[in-house]
Amino acid sequence: MVSLICTLQSHRDDVNWCTFSSSLLATCSADKTIRVYSTQDFTELPFSPLSGHGYGVHCCCFSPCGQYLASCSTDATTVVWAMDTGEIEAVLEHPGRSPVRVCAFSPDSSWLVSGASDGTLALWDFPSRTLCRMGAVPDTTMVACSFTPCSQLFATGSTYGDLRIWDLNMNQLHAEKYAHDLGVTCCQFSPQIMKYGHVVQFRLASCGQDSLLKIWIISRTSSPGCKMQLVHTLSGQCATVLSCAYSTDGQLLVSGSMDKTVAVYEANNGILLYTLNQHERYTCPLFLFASSLLSDNAITSLSSFLSLCCRYVTSCAFSPTAPLIASGSMDKTVNVWRVEDGSSGHASGPKGKSLPSKKWPGHSRLTVSEWSEDDVSSWLLEEGLESLVDTFKANNIDGAELLSLSKESLSSDLHIESLGLRSKVLRKIEELKMAPVSNGIPDEFLCPITHEIMKDPVIAADGYSYEREAIESWINTKSRSSPMTNLTLQTTLLTPNRTLKMAICRWTSSQ
Template sequence: MCNGQILASLEQPRGSPVRVCRFSPSSTYLASGASDGSVVLWNVPLLKFHRAGLVKDGSLVACAFSPGGNLFITGSSGGDLTAWDENMRCLYSDKSHDLGVTCCDFSPQPVTDTTRGIEYYKMVSCGQDNEIRIWLISFDDEKGFDMRCKLTLSGHSAPILACAFSSDGETIVSGSIDKSVIIYAAKTGCIRHILTHHKRYVTTCALAPNQPLLATGSMDKTVTIWKLGQKSDSPGVRIKRKAEFDVESWTEDDVRTWLANESLLEVEPHFSANNIDGKELLGLTKDILLHDLKIESLGLRNKILRKIEDLKSKMKAVSSKIPEEFLCPITCDVMKDPVIASDGYSYERKAIESWISTKRTSPMTNLPLENLLLTPNRTLKMALNRWLDTRSEEKNYISS
């Protein structure tokens, strides 16, 4: 039982205010970073000092341990990301975000490069430059340390204060001074959702490890919990899955089921009397609700319209069900004519042709392209066509 007992009070050796601290995955070590740029690794079982280091520029404001715990990354207000091993050897240090790093986080799931036989960690960082960067990091005794930027994401319009990976490594979430929360596909960097509930800066975010839940905290003095998915297969949620395909195909019975699911049964007689089906549902306005459906309560009319807007948002969310390998990394749309560039990634032909007409760098790595040759990806094209055929059949089945 937790009783608040203090086990130790460990003083930062240089006497500077501590800005960040993180436990290693095994809880063997605790890292603490301070305003003067000092970082200390504490031995947790012994409750004593282990090793210390110092960054060259700025306060330490961010820290994250790799899943294996054999290295950790610190981020400074000067913009540097620095990698350390458990003996506090500095493995890497470089400017990564202009104006300063604000947060960093490792994905719990490693990535294996089968062609090179190397296992990578994925890490995300964000900063005052309004950008998120996804890094690939490898570290072993034989091949040493390697850290390179895989993607740069620019969805926010203001400094980003928080970022986090999901437990499966497939999703990244971020919160910003622009008051928004953005959910990205980690593999492609495509934006899946933009959440705009908060009234002030979003300062922190966390994804639940075993449930489809996201928590965000803000300067508006609230913590918001978001539901990101629906695991139930009950009849009450099947209509929501149908919405992801084509609400316009809903029958009047489907609309009545939706009203029941949304706690709007009191207006069901008004909808039934006017034979409202899916297509008409999407076209409802305040005037139609008042004059045609005779729903006099302003609050009830507003509630119906909010629910319809939520429904439209869920229809748009169908794009998140598209396999990520079918999405062009530049446009984030389903590819029609996929080609392979010299960086090894596949793109929509027109999008990459437009890109390389003005830039000679990879859209995925920001590194120079070896050449401008584009090779048709026929294997991906065949897989894409099969998926489109299956999706069309599924849509027809659900609409029937």
């Protein structure tokens, strides 16, 4: 169940963005301000609003440790604010002085990227607040950006409709030129990393003017470049989808739309769980004032006009430490929602039906022999064998049948004529057989250091979750390097992952 717990009405113009840290909620607006609230009771902090931009503020984001907030504006700057005092820490002027539309921190706090309306990208070394590199896509406006959980790659989206993957040297590794018709509006990487042998995979959500929310798998090997594959196209909203965001555990995905709704999906399978409509219920002060002066027919006409030009849900965000969603709107308000049942169990769908929570086989601790036919299909997609999905479904290949396949059966029974394709399938099956068996415990519940179920999970500066005691010991003995990336942790601050802890408790109690 998702319930509305409060509505914030401090801004005087459209709310363009909202973002959470472990203890704060920040919102920015066309009214040139950023407002900061405590997530304990959603009271505004004493130094809020933050006023330093000369024009409307398009985007804001917290550094992973929550110590800083970055905001970008039409005034061609990205301002860094200190969250203990509300003072300006730095003003980063975008090269070319073009309006800055989007900014994003890397999960390890090393980098800050900003994108502008002239198609340029600026990659800033955040500890030194200096410009490192520039990139550009001509004849477009950069409106979306997100770093991978490992902080080594980032994705951008533009009004041209393309999604591009970049490395830290500003090399374009992949360009999906027609990802969304008429333009991309937002993109965000899931916090989870998937590893299959030498292949590392990430999930990326994107939305656009085509009224669609899409989920992609980005595959990276040791060779240059990467592969981008569409796995889900979600059409739960009937107008332009303006924003999207993953939950900290990657199990939920939320989006906001020009149809004035907020949609919540089960992310792994793209199942629509909830459609939230409360932004429609806001009554514009202009309408209240005008209704006291106009005739009934004029009021009806004005109401219709305002319903078209107001209330679009422009932004949405998940809290990293609590089961909370924030959604901002052109109605000048921010709604804060509580997700009562997290990302597991059963949830009521749009028609009141019970929807089971499922997992991709790549994230499941089920043995392969327990996989369903749908699990096998998902595995084929993850391994780049999408051309075989229909063939395997037609022959009812489940996990047990998959393990029994041989070179002969692939040829004679499934009629796979390509020798290279048969060899690839057999090689992938052998990898499955060699994978360790794990007693049904979800991967994300295990500490990467101890490989045991976490009791007190915390998020480190590298974006990964660990058992608190294990990562504290690691930091004290391993020169502050990340256990997952071997890169230096920019901060030793650890943030409690309460969402993951709740999910572990629910799973444990159900066993």
